[in-house]
Amino acid sequence: MEDYATVMNPGPDHAERTFERIIGNSAALESVLEQVEQVAPTDSTVLIEGETGTGKELIAHAIHNASQRCGRAFIKLNCAAIPLDLLESELFGHEKGAFTGAIAQKIGRFEMADKGTLFLDEVGDIPAALQPKLLRILQEQEFERLGSGRTHKVDVRLVAATNRDLVKMVARGQFRSDLYYRLNVFPILLPALRERREDIPALVTHFVRLFSRRMGKQVDSISPETMAAFQWYSWPGNIRELQNLVERAVIVTRDGVLPNPLHKKQTELTAPGQHHNRTFHSSMTLEDSDRALIVETLEQASWIVGGPRGAAAKLGLKRTTLLAKMRRLGISRPIPQDGADLLGVAREDA
Ligand SMILES: Nc1ncnc2c1ncn2[C@@H]1O[C@H](COP(=O)(O)OP(=O)(O)OP(=O)(O)O)[C@@H](O)[C@H]1O
Numbered sequence: 001m002e003d004y005a006t007v008m009n010p011g012p013d014h015a016e017r018t019f020e021r022i023i024g025n026s027a028a029l030e031s032v033l034e035q036v037e038q039v040a041p042t043d044s045t046v047l048i049e050g051e052t053g054t055g056k057e058l059i060a061h062a063i064h065n066a067s068q069r070c071g072r073a074f075i076k077l078n079c080a081a082i083p084l085d086l087l088e089s090e091l092f093g094h095e096k097g098a099f100t101g102a103i104a105q106k107i108g109r110f111e112m113a114d115k116g117t118l119f120l121d122e123v124g125d126i127p128a129a130l131q132p133k134l135l136r137i138l139q140e141q142e143f144e145r146l147g148s149g150r151t152h153k154v155d156v157r158l159v160a161a162t163n164r165d166l167v168k169m170v171a172r173g174q175f176r177s178d179l180y181y182r183l184n185v186f187p188i189l190l191p192a193l194r195e196r197r198e199d200i201p202a203l204v205t206h207f208v209r210l211f212s213r214r215m216g217k218q219v220d221s222i223s224p225e226t227m228a229a230f231q232w233y234s235w236p237g238n239i240r241e242l243q244n245l246v247e248r249a250v251i252v253t254r255d256g257v258l259p260n261p262l263h264k265k266q267t268e269l270t271a272p273g274q275h276h277n278r279t280f281h282s283s284m285t286l287e288d289s290d291r292a293l294i295v296e297t298l299e300q301a302s303w304i305v306g307g308p309r310g311a312a313a314k315l316g317l318k319r320t321t322l323l324a325k326m327r328r329l330g331i332s333r334p335i336p337q338d339g340a341d342l343l344g345v346a347r348e349d350a
């Protein structure tokens with residue numbers, strides 16, 4: 001079961017291939033992989049839901065790789081990271097001169113994915129104006145490029161992912177119910193890492209091997225205390241967070257023993273008088289836990305988003321993706337309560 005992505009992406013770089021492997025054998029993950037096996041050979045639309053970093057993109061790849069389309073293109077589009085006015089032409093393409101700035105013809109992602117798979121990430125962010133067009137192409141498999149009256153036929157298998165609560169969005173009138181039902185043919189819910197802690201040791205070992213090989217560093221052992229800390233932690237950023245922490249720990253490893261990268265976090269989280277002592281409950285909605293993780297990471301990064309020390313890098317996201325997520329979740333830098341602070345900034349700027 002571990003080899004879905006390996007089979008699908010037979011690249012020359014062994015390390016990259018290993019990186020794509022799906023690690024873990026908890027009942028929760030096994031059930032997900034069973035659903036992947038069931039749905040992959042069909043052409044049915046799949047909707048993957050789960051918190052940030054739970055492996056939605058990895059599972060989308062696995063579905064493509066285990067399908068008959070695996071020799072064809074796997075095309076990805078993140079609907080949240082693209083300005084609204086560009087999204088339509090990204091999806092459907094445009095003819096030369098279709099709008100100001102359309103200096104050449106452009107093929108859209110649906111056409112690129114013909115006979116293959118299209119992965120629409122953050123599908124909940126498709127603006128209302130585009131939802132009917134998406135519904136049409138899913139139902140009829142036909143569309144027109146912008147600025148053209150010619151109808152094109154495509155044969156595309158759609159895999160969509162979201163960390164938003166689409167049911168709630170439908171209830172609020174933000175997402176068309178007919179599109180939701182069309183997408184929700186075969187839903188797969190990815191469990192949070194804290195709901196399958198038995199997978200943590202295998203994941204830690206996997207990432208330690210991967211990063212130590214890449215960096216040419218020797219890591220011989222992980223202490224039981226370090227492994228216990230990994231298993232104890234709540235992992236609001238899920239596997240991506242674990243992967244980033246292990247990478248950092250491998251970088252600072254000396255004498256072959258992996259240091260405990262959670263040591264600082266543990267003291268931070270348990271220190272008395274700290275108010276960012278957040279806990280992540282399984283009863284939280286996906287959006288709540290994403291919001292909590294993003295705010296916490298921004299606070300740690302002093303609200304710097306980009307750059308090597310910024311929150312986007314810490315979360316393993318592109319700057320534009322994080323900005324789009326912040327906009328969507330209504331996260332903005334709090335205005336300092338202290339008037340003196342504001343004056344201080346104003347004076348410095350002057
Ligand atoms: N079971 C797993 N085994 C090994 N690596 C995994 C597993 N699940 C996820 N990963 C790795 O964790 C990282 C995050 O996964 P992925 O990008 O698929 O998450 P996501 O759910 O799409 O996150 P987001 O919502 O933030 O886009 C990737 O590097 C992926 O390869």
Ligand SMILES: [Mg+2]
Nearest residue numbers: 056057121161
């Ligand atoms: Mg993703």
